[in-house]
Amino acid sequence: MAHKSDNIFAKPMQSVRDFAFDEAVADVFPDMIQRSVPGYESIIHTIGEIASRHVSTHSRVYDLGSSLGAASLSIARATADHPCEIIAVDNSPAMTERCKRIVAGFSLPNPIKVICDDIQNVVIENASMVVMNFTMQFIPPADRKALLNKIYAGLNPGGVLVLSEKIRHPSTAGNELLIDLHHQFKRNNGYSELEISQKRAALEKVMLIDTFADHEKRLRDSGFADVVMWFKCYNFTSLVAIK
Incomplete structure (x- = not known):
């Protein structure tokens, strides 16, 4: 099925409002994420x-x-030999309603329970794996350490957290290079200068990114024994933290 094209920021806006995962974004999200995040398909596949x-089994x-x-969905398909419960949580009603319909359309070896809630409210227990795929960057910075502590406490020994994030390079020149390369990636995928500029303005106050060193320190301070960066392209990365 063809995805709807993302043209949310294609027309000039008198005032660019803060980015939100609303009905408009949910409607074009597959196209938006593919054209905006380098390596997204590889990240999803590797999570599986x-x-x-x-x-x-039974975690x-x-x-x-x-x-x-x-x-x-990637996890459900990859764990056919390990009966488990997959709990998908998002605080956007638009996203979770669509997610429920998408999940219902597949015959999966492991069930996916979709919940609309703030992830900071969710109790983590008997977990062998937790995934935050470009999620932490939208959590208030002051709340990030407590969330990691909760995840670590709810993971079983040997359990893993997969954390994918847009990151900031510590030097100004290096960071600007990565931003420029990412913007060129978007241009190559058909986004105009206006779209790139307006979306950047919309995300400025709601997507607050850290350096890789910031992420690694928080994870180790929470108790994780190892932090492995397995993917990086421009200013996007994914890592595995092992308990």
């Missing part, structure tokens, strides 16, 4: 590969900030 290695998997359920 990691799940096949780490998800244990739980939490997909926090699940949007339309891409990571949850």
